[in-house]
Amino acid sequence: MDITPVANPALDPVQFPRLEEVEYLPVSTKYRGMRLALWGGVQLLVLAICLTPYLIYKFGGEESMATMSAWYWPVGIQAVFSLLWFLEEWKGFPRRGYAVRERDITYRTGWLFRSTTTVPFGMIQHSELSQGPVSRKLGLNHLKLFTAGGSGNLRIAGLEDDEAQALRAIIEARTRR
């Protein structure tokens, strides 16, 4: 006979654990400073590049730079992008956070471009903690979680040392199960 009892499809979806109800843990506030410093650094660099032809023409007397001395166009365009980026960092930072449930981890990020990604522990192939020179000074860690195929990889940036270790321990334990 080919009667196969299958889970009843008329399930009430409300009874499933809802992801919307989880509370997100914020990442370290030091990371906000780091991101803003990065923003400032890049802005200064771009500004310098935009202004160089003008400064050479104005103060160096280099006539060949005259055609490129219209500094307000590149600076104006840069100002728009810079503002958007700043808003993304400023308003996006409070939205940055992760939530650990029994069987999966969720990471939420972004203000203009928002994304909420959930990766089940069972699918994590390996994890990696990384620190650059600056984040090492600040005691920050970036946790990377790798899944098969690489499309679901997750990077949780700006974790305090002990927090990162704790999170990694949880992941190691849950992944092995």
Next chain:
Amino acid sequence: MSTSFDVPKRQHPLGVFIIGAQFIWKAVQSFWPILIGVTLGEMKWYYFLAIPVGVLIAGAFALWYYLRFHFFISSDALIVERGIFQRERLQIPFDRIQAVQLFQGPIQQVFGLTGVRVDTAGSSGSELELVAIRKAEATILQQFLNSKMSLAPETGEDEPVDSDPHRSERVAKPLVALGTKDLVKVGLSQNHIKNAFLGLALFMSLFQGAEDHISNWLDGIPAAVVSIVGLSFVLLFIPGLVLMGIVGVLTSLGSVFLRYWRLNSTLDEDGLKLQMGLLRRNSFDVPFNKIHLTEWKSNWIRRLLGYETVRIRQAQAEGSGGLRVFIPAMEPLHRAAMEVALYPDLRKEAVFDVSPARRLRWILLAAASVPSILLLTHPEWGNVILALCWTAFVFWTTGRRYGSYRLSVYIDSIVLERGWFWQTRTVLKMSQLQGVEWKRNALLERRKIGHLVFHTAAGQSTFNYVNRDQAAKIRDFALNQLHAAQPKNQSI
């Protein structure tokens, strides 16, 4: 020659020729600009001495490589030692193997040998090729690896979804087999427009310099003749189009014959077996639990002929080649047979059945009516009529396109459908999901719309513009089903 793989052994001695041919081919591929440069210059007879010298060097290296190449099977892995200057030892655990493929290029066909390609879930370059094995040996090796790899993740049959009655039949059921007539049909229903554009691009790049010559020549001839010349160009244009069409069709037919010659496929209880190809004959053996995504594609002509193409995708790192298995000319009954075997829950009722938010219709419409707006920037009678016609056409097609987007969630499978003229249907299993993402920008967030992204080991698939509440329900359900199936799917 024994057929046991316990001790390190070499490939078949004739493999030296195949390795040599591969070396020569690689050398030609990397040095062809130099070769062409030399032939354009003044030719000396002694230049041709380079050919036997090159062949000799390639032969010596091939022999060396052949002697250093060993493979064997340990208790849990396939092990290969290879390399001339830099020796390496590859160890591929059975449960990491995604598929074992046998292939016969022209050389192998002449010598009655077979190549074996083993694909792993790693990044590109980690797959492994044995180029010359006796046919009987290769089949034994393929069967052995296949039994090992399909056993590995299976720990229990307690999941209700899996205990499908069709699986208990221990015979291989035939799936698609293509004869010459079918190949012609497949070839004729290829995307000729794409091929024609490829041809056009090639043509343009070849005749870049010709434009100047033509304009110089046109300047030289009397004004009265110019109009006649212009007319003749228009007359030439149409035969040119026809010629391009013919070239496109012939290319399509040729590539189809080369790839799918004598295609034959069977389904057995735990995998799909497939043979095809003319010059290079491939034989695939893909276990069901290593299939992470299936993509069904068809266009209007194919649907008239009553079939579609399926692409089977396995775990692979993004950007890496991985194994690409296409089966063209799947008729509805073939699709049913394959889906029963792969996704038995599709026969049950869908748990969720979702269409995108209505906003998508307006976005599609706005994007599609750009040409008519451009036309109206020059308001002449002809342009206005053309713009109106285009808008009407676009209204009709966007309605169809919008209606074609559909996300159906079953007990263990997700089906994403899109497209009206070119239809695509993607099926994936929730138990194989690597992650679920909810993506939107600030504007969409305000309207409670976003994109639902399913990350699988074979890449991501996205369903765009879903209402937030529906998406949240589907995400919760998918994660729940995924967790429920977890212990079974520890390894991919």
